[in-house]
Amino acid sequence: MKKKNYSSLEEINTELHLLSLQRKIHMEELKLTKHQLKEDLSPANWINTALQGIKKYGILMLLRKIIK
Structure with a gap:
């Protein structure tokens, strides 16, 4: 930190x-x-994240079955 010179008490207080x-x-x-x-x-957040991942995986598997 750079050393600072003050010229008044007001500057110091400021x-x-x-x-x-x-x-x-x-x-x-x-x-x-x-x-x-x-x-x-929080565990609730973990569950929510896991459910989102499962949904994405399920949609992907469903699309694979439809395409084949």
Whole structure:
């Protein structure tokens, strides 16, 4: 990180406020990522993904029988 020279206390306070807001934003992004990961790893999501795969496979097999 580049060393920054400040000329007033107001600049320091502004920079601290900006960094605090950035930190809060990053914390909210981490919370969102955690929530999304929890949803992705849920058993209900696994079942839904498996059912979609089975549907696609079933349609493919049906089309093969129709074509032959």
